[in-house]
Amino acid sequence: MKKMIRFTVVLVSLTTLFGCFVTTGKYQDKVKEAEKYQSELDKANAALNKSNSENKALNNQIASLKGRIESIENDISRLNDSMKASKDAQSKTIAELMQKNRELLNAKGELSMEMERLAREKEEVVARLKSTYDNLVKDLQQEIKQGEIKITQIKDKLSVNMVEKILFDSGKAEIKPKGKEVLKKVGDILKKVTDKQIRIEGHTDNVPIGPGLQAKYPTNWELSTARATTVARFLQDKAEIDPKLLVAAGYSEFRPIAGNDTDEGKAQNRRIEIVLLPLDVDRVLEGK
Numbered sequence: 001m002k003k004m005i006r007f008t009v010v011l012v013s014l015t016t017l018f019g020c021f022v023t024t025g026k027y028q029d030k031v032k033e034a035e036k037y038q039s040e041l042d043k044a045n046a047a048l049n050k051s052n053s054e055n056k057a058l059n060n061q062i063a064s065l066k067g068r069i070e071s072i073e074n075d076i077s078r079l080n081d082s083m084k085a086s087k088d089a090q091s092k093t094i095a096e097l098m099q100k101n102r103e104l105l106n107a108k109g110e111l112s113m114e115m116e117r118l119a120r121e122k123e124e125v126v127a128r129l130k131s132t133y134d135n136l137v138k139d140l141q142q143e144i145k146q147g148e149i150k151i152t153q154i155k156d157k158l159s160v161n162m163v164e165k166i167l168f169d170s171g172k173a174e175i176k177p178k179g180k181e182v183l184k185k186v187g188d189i190l191k192k193v194t195d196k197q198i199r200i201e202g203h204t205d206n207v208p209i210g211p212g213l214q215a216k217y218p219t220n221w222e223l224s225t226a227r228a229t230t231v232a233r234f235l236q237d238k239a240e241i242d243p244k245l246l247v248a249a250g251y252s253e254f255r256p257i258a259g260n261d262t263d264e265g266k267a268q269n270r271r272i273e274i275v276l277l278p279l280d281v282d283r284v285l286e287g288k
Contacts, residue, residue, distance in 0.1 A: 173223065186235075187235045204224050
């Protein structure tokens, strides 16, 4: 292309020279002018080539930027999807937590009502037990005054402690006439109790059973258990207490309430205790 342009310029110059019979000076001027144009043309071509190269670089840069923009748009789309999924999950979690909170509030309200109900029931139980206590104290004033019977109430537990001498002769498990009278008074009051376990406990001192009684009661275990069972049978048969409420237990010498080193202490340990307990006390003690 450059050679063609150069040839054309030269040809025009020669034609002009020979056709018009120009002078040598004019010829030289035309040559210089042609060279000037050629130089300008070369510069223009160089500028064009440079421009084309820069344009190609720009196109490559534009293509790269378009790729980056597309990648960023894809990332934005994925982030939007992730944010939407996260928002949906968050909304679901919030809804579940609110529902759980409502359920807990309802459960709390129900529990509060149940606790109030149980508190009222306990108050009623204690009140009924207090009435039983008052009746026992009233009907057994003489025995209480003589120290033969001791009645105690601690909240919902009532205990009637009866010393041995009012019920039994030494080493025996048959109830004496005086003891039957006292047990009848106790039974007439206790048969009105239908919401308590009535546990009859037999206790002894630590004096071993004498040789003459060992054939019947080898140890204090057998004697304490026999006495408790005899009293339970009497309360069932004579006082008509529901046998489902009765429990007989022998504790031998192993739950003393006084020292066994004095006659007075031993006398206190030889006793029958009638204890009123909650009906489910056995399940509570067993952890059921």
